[in-house]
Amino acid sequence: MEPLRILTGQTASGKSTVAVRVAELTGAELISVDSIKVYRGLDIGTAKPSRSVRERVRFHALDVVEAWESFSLARYLECARSAEAEIRARGGRPLYSGGTPLYLRGLLYGVFEGPGADLALREELTARAQREGVGALHDELRRVDPVTAQRLHPNDAFRVIRALEVARATGRPISAHQRQYPAARPAVAYRMVALRREEADLKSRIGRRVER
Numbered sequence: 203m204e205p206l207r208i209l210t211g212q213t214a215s216g217k218s219t220v221a222v223r224v225a226e227l228t229g230a231e232l233i234s235v236d237s238i239k240v241y242r243g244l245d246i247g248t249a250k251p252s253r254s255v256r257e258r259v260r261f262h263a264l265d266v267v268e269a270w271e272s273f274s275l276a277r278y279l280e281c282a283r284s285a286e287a288e289i290r291a292r293g294g295r296p297l298y299s300g301g302t303p304l305y306l307r308g309l310l311y312g313v314f315e316g317p318g319a320d321l322a323l324r325e326e327l328t329a330r331a332q333r334e335g336v337g338a339l340h341d342e343l344r345r346v347d348p349v350t351a352q353r354l355h356p357n358d359a360f361r362v363i364r365a366l367e368v369a370r371a372t373g374r375p376i377s378a379h380q381r382q383y384p385a386a387r388p389a390v391a392y393r394m395v396a397l398r399r400e401e402a403d404l405k406s407r408i409g410r411r412v413e414r
Contacts, residue, residue, distance in 0.1 A: 206286075206390055208298040210235065210306060211397030214407040218251060220397065221299035225259040228297075231289050233282050234263040235300025235309070240278065241269045249411060262289070262296075272319070275308045282309065310388040320367055327363045336362060347375030 209224070211217045221232055234240070238248045242265045251261060262285035267273050282298070282305075289296040298309065331339050336359045343365055344351035350365045368376040399407070 203391075204290075206298060206309065206392040207296070208235070208306070208309075208392055208394040209397075210299075210301050210394060212399060212404055213301060214249075214404060214411050215301075215397040215399050216407075217299055217301060217397055218249065221297060222251065222255055222259050225297060228295060230295040230297040231260040231262065231285075233285050233289075233296055233298045234261060235282075235298050235302055235305045236263075237273075237278070237302040237305060239264050239300070240266040240273055240281075241271075242267065243269050275304055275313050278305055279308050279313060310390060310392060312389050320371060323367055323370065324363060327366060328359075331359055331363070339363065339366060342366060343369075347377050349377035350375060353377075 207230075209217055209221050224230060225232055236248065238244055239250055240263060244250075250264060251259070263278070263281050266277075266281055286296045300306075327339060337356050339359070339362050340351060340354070340356040343354070343362055346369050347365055354361050354365065356362075365376045368374075
């Protein structure tokens with residue numbers, strides 16, 4: 203199978219502009235690698251391609267779910283791989299474009315398939331966070347999974363709750379599961395280009411994007 207072709211880079215580094223130009227020159231179809239562009243309606247802050255651009259180039263993995271819906275890495279990989287297979291089946295050329303590191307890592311190395319959401323436990327932990335503060339949950343996580351606690355910010359309620367959820371559901375800390383993922387080497391062949399800019403240039407570009 204042909205290697206994955208990936209264009210990535212910093213926020214506001216110009217990934218989208220380059221990707222669209224490459225697609226126009228080569229006939230490629232673009233598969234988004236962006237954890238926010240999957241949500242419908244969040245167009246301005248995510249700098250989604252305009253309607254005129256979408257008329258010239260075909261995009262995939264955009265506007266997949268509503269903003270209030272849950273969307274996981276596993277769902278993204280299912281969506282992206284399905285799009286890639288469809289493009290290849292038509293004789294097309296898929297090009298992944300975007301900068302969400304978690305999605306890139308999943309594409310190249312695979313994903314830890316954790317237990318499904320325990321909504322009752324999640325509500326319990328969320329209520330506790332509201333009563334006692336997220337710091338209390340982070341303290342509990344430090345006791346059951348110090349590796350993950352060190353990695354997560356004490357105010358990262360979503361990930362702290364998920365780590366506690368996995369620990370209670372499986373009897374093992376999430377860090378123990380994740381040690382198996384990603385694999386030591388990428389599971390697929392790939393060719394990647396990453397755009398980088400000097401800090402001052404990048405800040406200026408981000409500022410101009412906000413103004414627009």
